[in-house]
Amino acid sequence: MVRIKTCLSSILAAGILIASSQAWAQTVKVGMSAALTGPAQALGNGVKNGIESYFKYVNDNGGVNGNKLELIALDDGYEPAKAAPNMDKLISDGVIAVLGNVGTPTAIVTVPIANASKTLLFGAYTGAGVLRKDPPDRYVINYRASYAEETGAMVKNLLASGIKPEEIAFFTQNDGYGDAGFNGAVAALKAAGFSNVDFLAHGRYTRNTTNVEQALSTILDAQVEPKAIIMVGAYAPCAEFIREARKDFADVKFLNVSFVGSAPLLKALGNDAEGVIVTQVVPDVTSELPGVVEYRKNLQVYNSDLQPDFVSLEGYLVAKIFVEGLKAAPSMTREGVIDGLESLKNLDIGIGVPITYSSTQHQASHMVWPTVIKNGKYEPLDWSQMK
Structure with missing residues (x-):
């Protein structure tokens, strides 16, 4: 009888632990507004493919602290009039950040929305000065060198x-x-x-x-x-x-x-x-740098019909840095991920350029290849x- 009670207690405790872990785990939603159709669609889809390849890799390896990543990508056709409502929708839908948006004319309307809504705009595929204020906007953090x-x-x-x-x-x-x-x-x-x-x-x-x-x-x-x-x-x-x-x-x-x-x-x-x-603003896609080798491997695993290119490599690296910021975040919130990114110092992502951010430094790389x-x-x- 005692053994039966002990087994029942163990099963009950395990059930509580599983339920607790399931309640704790969540899907972290990340947004994106880019040209997925139209004359610039190769850029939007390229960045999206790179981000998704890394997110799938992370999810297949346990996620971020047990949390799965989901990219919600909306098409703006490289037009500001579509990018603004896309940002509003993504933010209202509860994304933790907006990642890899493509273009300067669209950034001109999305940067003010990011700042006003206190939602991070990270790793945009543009080198324009509107994303590079001095001192930097808290809610705009870049990867790439400027134009x-x-x-x-x-x-x-x-x-x-x-x-x-x-x-x-x-x-x-x-x-x-x-x-x-x-x-x-x-x-x-x-x-x-x-x-x-x-x-x-x-x-x-x-x-x-x-x-x-x-x-x-x-x-x-x-x-x-x-x-x-x-x-x-x-x-x-x-x-x-x-x-x-x-x-x-x-x-x-x-x-x-x-x-x-x-x-x-x-x-x-x-x-x-x-x-x-x-x-x-990224290394050559045929490089033997470890970060580029990893990119090619995971692109083959998760997007086997695609050939490596500079655009999807940039999306991949942006996603990789973002995930490191999430890991370092004191809380899985919009403010927490910014704090996590700003805490990154000399992060090695395998491209020969150490990644460092702070409250006064919101551009990771100044390298031009x-x-x-x-x-x-x-x-x-x-x-x-x-x-």
């Missing part, structure tokens, strides 16, 4: 290669994204002693179109024929511009920032891709060998 750092690196190394400031032209999207990259390049030119920036040819096009004719005409009319064109746009219009510009400029260098979308740009260019330069298309694929570029 100013990307175009600044371009200017610095173009000048070092012997190209004169007046031989640089610009092709940019006519909005905050294009402005961010252009202004960064202008700042670099001024720092190098060139102040006559109004002299430089600057062609612009309208977002979500491939209407590049007027922009090309502006550059063709430049007082000095350009030897380099810095491009701040999306892959479809940039590809169209490069194809058309090659008919008039035989030896000009085309330099794109990371947001262009490297894989879709390469595909769209086809035979016109050779020699096109793209700066990246230049690449160039050769024989139909991207290769690391040594700036000093650029001719």
